[in-house]
Amino acid sequence: MTEEKITKHPTTYDAIVIGTGISGGWAAKELCENGLKxxxxDRGRMVKHIEDYPTMHLDPWDLKHRGKFTDGDIKGHTKNRRSGFINQYSKHWFANYEEHPYNESKKFDWIRGYHVGGRSIMWGKQSYRWSEMDFEANKKDGHGVDWPIRYKDIEPWYDKVEKFIGVSGQNLGLSHLPDGKLSDPMELNCVELDLQEKLKDEFDDDRLLTIGRVAHLTGNAMHEGRSNCQFRARCVRGCPFGGYFSSNSSTLPAAERTGNMHLRPDSIAYEIAYDEKTGLASGVKVIDANTKEKIFFKAAIIFNCASAIASTSILMQSKSKRFPNGMGNDSGELGHNLMDHHYGIGASAEVEGFDDKYYKGRRPNGFYIPRFKNLGNDKTNTKNYVRGFGYQGGASRTNWQHAVAELSFGKALKDKALKPGPWRIGMGGFGECLPYHENKMILDNNKLDAWGLPTITFDAEIKENERNMRKDMKAQAVSMLKAAGYKNVRAHEREPILGACIHEMGTARMGKDPKTSVLNKHNQIHAVPNVYMTDGACMTSSACQNPSLTYMALTARAANHAATEFKKNKNT
Incomplete structure (x- = not known):
């Protein structure tokens, strides 16, 4: 076996952060602000805020086919297109499948952004706290392992994150959806307000409708380098105003201002090196994405934040005499317990009686109906499944499609273009997935990528609990719209492919026992305490709320723990 040819970089850093997305950006900010070099x-190209958002100001007529994805665009994006998120305005943010392949034992939509900022540029910004109920769920119903933390452990970090990123919304006083440090809520429109009132009147199980809690700036609070949301709804292109939170507009500039950050794009981390003598990680091995040169960077602390899948892949490739099956894999749980939310199910309807009303702007947000099933009381508990689901949705005038109908010309065309269509309302459920050991990702060493690294194979699916939940998700959506008196209520459902919700979680879970988990209560690898993981890989269960706010809070908490330990060790 030939010895690996690798260049040792002369600089020793206090910390290395792998990844610049939601979690990596926060790790960089907190470590740098604590004084750590x-x-x-990031494995991808550099993206500078504002400067590198090429489609941020384009209108439909500036692109062929008005920005719609066509057969000519499909090369390299067959799996990305399956999810429905990609179009001509955004395709440059999504990793090309042909250049970055993966394998599927069962269908899995792995949506990736290989550039500085990662998916923080394209994320949906929905930002909800988890509750005590969510952190206790595994212990109470016996699925997975118990979380090593509770809500009180993370509550102050939720506070810090919300204040910094700017989360708008309404506090509701619900124990299962804790209140936060929220700025002024966006407004519900007239039809959404109508449904809000009718839910209160027609149902006695505490279900309610509120505006989404979303990481968009509103109100009078100042955020350096950012301004309030402009209601353009062009978020996925990159926001030149910094109206929504991204690493590029917020955490990375904060880290840069300290003078302690060195950002290196085009750097594919593939292994965390282990020192047998110290029992600690000594640094990170990287492949230069352009030259393919291998470089070793030395550091005292490693934050592995490349995403739930990529971070775990790096640990799987980090083999040593101590860890023949991957760094930190004493439990055998590395790569297992893969979760996502299941969605693509709900209902829509037509709404009469509001034809004289319209709305202003393109609100980049919808309404939210928090979980109302299995809350621990007779009114909400069900026998067919455990855990629960919430809904996201919205109401609008039907779009201006009449203006492009081929047979509409002259006066008829002008009249239709000036008159909005009828109101429609729709909602889709987001359901919790349980942590099944058999849902997993593995490495395929026989199928290598362009850099000679193993590709990933997914073997994960929803099971009976989620299928039973989906029946109720559909039925409840239909019942709410019918109870409101709306017309032509129609249910919708599509195949539930994991990964499609882009909330991958659980492949290196936290836990109390090293025999059944990879990470401890501070997000450290049990057996390698100077390696932290705070992205979706660390999650022990999935709840039904969007998870990014929790990743950020866990990251801030772990980075401050790491900085404290570093300074303590430095002074002894």
């Missing part, structure tokens, strides 16, 4: 790595 930090190398921040």
């Amino acid at each position: 930090t190398l921040v790595l």
